[in-house]
Amino acid sequence: MKIYVFSEVFRGEIGDITFEMLGIAKELKEKTNGEVVSILIGKGVKNLKDKFGSADKILILDDERLEGLSPFLYQNILLNILKERNPDLILFPHTAIGMDIGGFVALKLGYPFVAFCKSLNLKNGNLVVTSLICGGKILVDVNLKENKGVCLIAPGSYSAEKGKEEGAKNVEEIPLQEIQEKIKFEEYIEPKIEDIDISKKDILISVGRGIQSKDNIPLAEEIANLLNGAVSGSRPVIDQGWLPITRQVGRSGKIVKPKLYLAFGISGAPEHIEGMRDSELIVAINMDPNAPIFNIAHYGVVGDVLEIMPLLAEEIKKRKK
Ligand code: FAD
Helix, strand or coil, X not given: CEEEEECCEECCEECHHHHHHHHHHHHHHHHHCCEEEEEEEECCHXXXXXXXXXXXXXXXXXXXXXXXXXXXXXXXXXXXXXXXXXXXXXXXXXXXXHXXXXXXXXXXXXXXXXXXXXXXXXXXXXXXXXXXXXXXXXXXXEECHHHCEEEEECCCCCCCHHHCECCCCCEXXXXXXXXXXXXXXXXXXXXXXXXXXXXXXXEEEEECHHHCCHHHHHHXXXXXXXXXXXXXXXXXXXXXXXCCHHHEECCCCECCCCCEEEEECCCCCHHHHCCCCCCCEEEEEECCCCCCHHHHCCEEEECCHHHHHHHHHHHHHHHHC
16 A cells, blocks of 8 residues: 655754654555555755655655745645656644645545545455544444545544654655746744743643632642643633633643643533543542543542532642652
């Protein structure tokens, strides 16, 4: 199987999702005696080629004019590259740029298109893609006819380590043809950093509507200070102004993957779970034994957060001594 991987590079940094895709591609290649080709597009990307040792080949299109991620430009560049080479499987990240390009490429090549892919497996020689639908509540298996298709891989579905390998085996540089830009890149505008970045924290104390009121947020802050973590929350907590928007976990907030995620008084709605399901260790406290959060928590306590949080803080203080 010939597997092509679109490598996402943003401002000189290769996203972990690229290595996740390379890991998936490598596994499939080994089972099918195939080939993994990584496509690297952008300004200055040539310097990154040694990070792509897990690909058998790297196609590089490095050009001054490719500063900034322009979907229209990338769509046409990729289409030209892929049309000539006839790959079986093409992997894109399920990110803003992957969504912009993947669907277009699939349509133009006439390939089946599967979004939100969680895993790709061979069953009796047939490629079966497992995709998350209804915000991750339902998993569906899709059979790819003739093992051909374009898949958008959901970040965090696979280990990035498996796709990391130093060295570049076989590099082909492709020149950029005359381009007709519909959109011109002007400049990046950095968002103002007014708060901590919860996606970079190892420990999150996340509170939901079960915390009852803004007056109880200090209970979570105390635990966060003791553990050198940060307080985050579910959407109702943000909507009510108990925490700033920068602290929201979930579909319309941030995707987090801390070492420890404490879910206090959070029911576990699919939109929340989407943002934290890949945390290494999830501990939930909820009064309702049937709360869906317990389906994904590694440890759970059925109880009142307002009683348990002060006890937890005291216990941590004792153990710290
Ligand atoms: P609830 O669902 O009300 O749950 C509160 C929980 O606390 C209950 O399980 C209850 O048993 C428990 N509880 C109550 N009192 C106590 C107590 N004293 N001790 C212990 N437990 C107690 N949600 C997000 O979180 N993030 C998002 O990014 C997000 N994006 C969304 C995007 C869209 C398009 C839509 C439609 C919804 C989105 N939501 C998001 C909202 C989501 O559907 C849920 O409504 C939300 O996650 C529920 O938050 P919650 O668990 O805090 O509240």
